[in-house]
Amino acid sequence: MGAVSARPDPPPAVLDVAGLSVRTGDHALVEDVSFHLGAGERVGLIGESGSGKSLTALAIMGLLPDELSASGHIRLREVERDLLSASETERSTLRGDRLGMVFQEPMTALNPLMRVGAQVAEVLRIHGAVSGREAATDRARDLLAAVELPDPERIARRYPHQLSGGQRQRVMLAMALANGPDLLICDEPTTALDVTVQAQMLKLIDDGVAARDSALLFISHDLAVVATVCDRILVMYGGRIVEAGPTRALLTRPRHPYTEGLMAASDLEAVDAAGRLPTIAGSVPPDGRFPDGCVFRNRCPRGDDACQAWPGWTGEQHDGVACWYPSGSGREAGRG
Amino acid sequence: MLVQLARRTAILLASLVVASILVFWFMWVLPGDPAQVALGTGATEEAVAEMQARFGTDRPVPVQYLDWVTGLPQLDFGQSYVTGAAIGPLIIDRLLVSLWLIGAGMLVALVIAVPLGTLSAVHHRRPLGTALAGVSQVGIAIPNFLAGILLIGLVSVSWQLLPAGGWVPPDQDVVQFLRRLLLPALSLGVIEGAVLARYVRSTVLNVLREDFLRTARAKGLTPGRALVRHGLRNAAVPVVTVLGLQLAVLLVGAVVVERVFVVPGLGSLLLDGVANRDLLLVQGVVMVLVVAVLLLNYLVDVLYTVLDPRLRATA
Numbered sequence: 340m341g342a343v344s345a346r347p348d349p350p351p352a353v354l355d356v357a358g359l360s361v362r363t364g365d366h367a368l369v370e371d372v373s374f375h376l377g378a379g380e381r382v383g384l385i386g387e388s389g390s391g392k393s394l395t396a397l398a399i400m401g402l403l404p405d406e407l408s409a410s411g412h413i414r415l416r417e418v419e420r421d422l423l424s425a426s427e428t429e430r431s432t433l434r435g436d437r438l439g440m441v442f443q444e445p446m447t448a449l450n451p452l453m454r455v456g457a458q459v460a461e462v463l464r465i466h467g468a469v470s471g472r473e474a475a476t477d478r479a480r481d482l483l484a485a486v487e488l489p490d491p492e493r494i495a496r497r498y499p500h501q502l503s504g505g506q507r508q509r510v511m512l513a514m515a516l517a518n519g520p521d522l523l524i525c526d527e528p529t530t531a532l533d534v535t536v537q538a539q540m541l542k543l544i545d546d547g548v549a550a551r552d553s554a555l556l557f558i559s560h561d562l563a564v565v566a567t568v569c570d571r572i573l574v575m576y577g578g579r580i581v582e583a584g585p586t587r588a589l590l591t592r593p594r595h596p597y598t599e600g601l602m603a604a605s606d607l608e609a610v611d612a613a614g615r616l617p618t619i620a621g622s623v624p625p626d627g628r629f630p631d632g633c634v635f636r637n638r639c640p641r642g643d644d645a646c647q648a649w650p651g652w653t654g655e656q657h658d659g660v661a662c663w664y665p666s667g668s669g670r671e672a673g674r675g
Numbered sequence: 676m677l678v679q680l681a682r683r684t685a686i687l688l689a690s691l692v693v694a695s696i697l698v699f700w701f702m703w704v705l706p707g708d709p710a711q712v713a714l715g716t717g718a719t720e721e722a723v724a725e726m727q728a729r730f731g732t733d734r735p736v737p738v739q740y741l742d743w744v745t746g747l748p749q750l751d752f753g754q755s756y757v758t759g760a761a762i763g764p765l766i767i768d769r770l771l772v773s774l775w776l777i778g779a780g781m782l783v784a785l786v787i788a789v790p791l792g793t794l795s796a797v798h799h800r801r802p803l804g805t806a807l808a809g810v811s812q813v814g815i816a817i818p819n820f821l822a823g824i825l826l827i828g829l830v831s832v833s834w835q836l837l838p839a840g841g842w843v844p845p846d847q848d849v850v851q852f853l854r855r856l857l858l859p860a861l862s863l864g865v866i867e868g869a870v871l872a873r874y875v876r877s878t879v880l881n882v883l884r885e886d887f888l889r890t891a892r893a894k895g896l897t898p899g900r901a902l903v904r905h906g907l908r909n910a911a912v913p914v915v916t917v918l919g920l921q922l923a924v925l926l927v928g929a930v931v932v933e934r935v936f937v938v939p940g941l942g943s944l945l946l947d948g949v950a951n952r953d954l955l956l957v958q959g960v961v962m963v964l965v966v967a968v969l970l971l972n973y974l975v976d977v978l979y980t981v982l983d984p985r986l987r988a989t990a
């Protein structure tokens with residue numbers, strides 16, 4: 340590719356995902372997912388359990404389980420090669436350095452036989468951020484202090500089972516941020532934590548990415564949590580992105596019936612005529628087998644025959660919807 | 676951790692006492708009075724009574740037990756009813772030989788099991804993994820005395836590479852010692868390696884699915900390095916348990932293998948003792964075997980807490 344493009348390129352995105360699909364042997368679990376993240380941008384990925392959020396994150400990290408395969412394109416700024424066609428070794432050098440990730444389950448994500456200080460120090464040494472054991476230990480202690488762990492010197496010598504869930508998740512965050520990644524992915528980092536600890540953790544994530552100007556992909560099924568952290572939101576359902584938009588606009592004027600359902604479900608004031616909290620009718624189909632056409636068809640109050648075909652994307656990549664009858668378009672009138 | 680160690684040690688001591696009672700009682704209820712056996716069927720009653728007085732078997736059973744058991748810590752196992760020789764030094768001599776054999780067998784087993792099990796776990800979706808798992812299946816099906824006979828047939832008789840049996844102590848001639856150790860150690864260890872490889876494989880497979888291994892890769896380790904740095908030690912915990920149990924199996928296997936290769940170990944001593952109806956000798960050897968098994972289990976438990984910090988009580 341020697342030829343220089345005549346058109347000036349737009350400012351490069353940190354991460355550009357295009358047409359990403361993740362498949363098991365016979366069907367797609369994630370299909371045709373496209374989005375991009377700019378430097379320092381915080382984007383929320385939201386959806387019910389089983390919608391494909393974690394698989395999207397793992398595909399970006401290159402950590403999908405063996406039995407799943409990814410196709411499409413994933414580009415990282417300043418990396419020549421498409422990540423999906425890069426070798427395992429190339430991807431290893433990016434992980435932990437330019438890509439950091441905090442996993443959902445703090446209880447099992449750390450090595451139970453290794454002191455947490457050593458686990459933080461390891462990510463520094465793998466990428467040659469510091470030379471020598473002692474320097475790594477010192478730097479690890481500073482990182483633990485930066486995630487506001489009390490008495491980091493002492494915590495560093497502890498084993499994971501001696502820490503609380505919140506403390507372990509801070510250790511995970513310290514590890515993920517250690518080398519100042521271009522992109523931090525947090526997969527439901529606070530779901531397993533209680534509410535007060537959750538708020539502290541969110542603030543640490545917020546500060547951590549701000550200090551490094553890292554892009555943040557924040558995965559959650561909790562709309563309120565995403566709204567406090569993110570500039571933009573991607574709504575995922577049935578392995579597809581069904582709506583995208585700036586946080587405020589998406590929350591005030593949701594277009595997709597699924598987004599509306601999520602909002603109604605998270606609005607604790609709202610009760611229906613029978614005094615029950617509203618929920619989205621039906622549930623996610625088991626083992627990820629969503630209907631053809633519009634994946635939300637079997638639960639949608641608005642659907643009709645047209646919805647047997649996938650509606651396609653309307654609008655910009657970062658601000659659009661995939662629905663035949665989005666709210667506010669006028670087309671939904673007289674339905675539902 | 677110290678509290679735990681103390682408790683585990685107390686359990687060990689208690690089981691040693693119980694084991695000694697059981698072993699003693701078992702030998703005592705076996706038919707055949709030692710004095711009668713020693714003198715033959717034609718002996719007079721007075722001669723038998725005199726012999727019983729010499730052996731001390733005319734005393735009350737609890738006294739006999741106490742006499743025997745209090746000698747054990749000083750490695751005094753009494754004198755053989757048949758030969759009159761002190762049993763202690765004999766057992767120690769033979770035990771050393773058996774320890775060499777079992778140690779070498781274990782080493783062979785580990786050298787086979789760890790790479791074989793790990794590789795077949797890592798490649799479990801590919802033909803290599805299936806092939807390796809198949810090899811260990813075949814290995815398990817072969818009893819080790821058969822492996823021994825096969826090895827003798829091939830290596831010693833057909834190819835004339837190594838002696839078919841016998842023993843030379845290491846302090847006498849190291850080369851001859853190793854030449855004679857190799858075949859019995861292989862026939863003991865190869866089969867054991869196949870058994871152990873299956874445990875290593877399933878443990879490594881479990882570890883590969885662990886979240887923390889994914890974290891290790893998320894930090895930038897390649898899958899192989901993640902497994903070596905974070906996986907194997909975690910896999911070692913369950914493997915050590917099985918290893919402890921399998922050592923007991925090796926102990927029994929050694930009895931047979933010593934016979935096949937004419938190795939003068941504890942196993943040979945036991946079989947000789949049985950053949951000569953040398954009850955006190957058999958009692959001593961059985962006791963040593965039982966102590967060895969109990970001690971192994973104790974060491975495995977201690978090793979656990981060294982390997983896994985979660986098992987160290989906070990108290």
Ligand SMILES: Nc1ncnc2c1ncn2[C@@H]1O[C@H](COP(=O)(O)OP(=O)(O)OP(=O)(O)O)[C@@H](O)[C@H]1O
Nearest residue numbers: 363368387388389390391392393394395404626627
């Ligand atoms: N290894 C796998 N093999 C087959 N199906 C899988 C595998 N891993 C995940 N899936 C399926 O893919 C779908 C999406 O899973 P994913 O973990 O991405 O959901 P999620 O949105 O992260 O949900 P949660 O909120 O529960 O974490 C689910 O239906 C899940 O059952």
Ligand code: SF4
Nearest residue numbers: 633639642646662663
């Ligand atoms: S496309 Fe049809 S079924 Fe799907 S969300 Fe829109 S209205 Fe509902």
Ligand SMILES: [Mg+2]
Nearest residue numbers: 392393443526
């Ligand atoms: Mg998930």
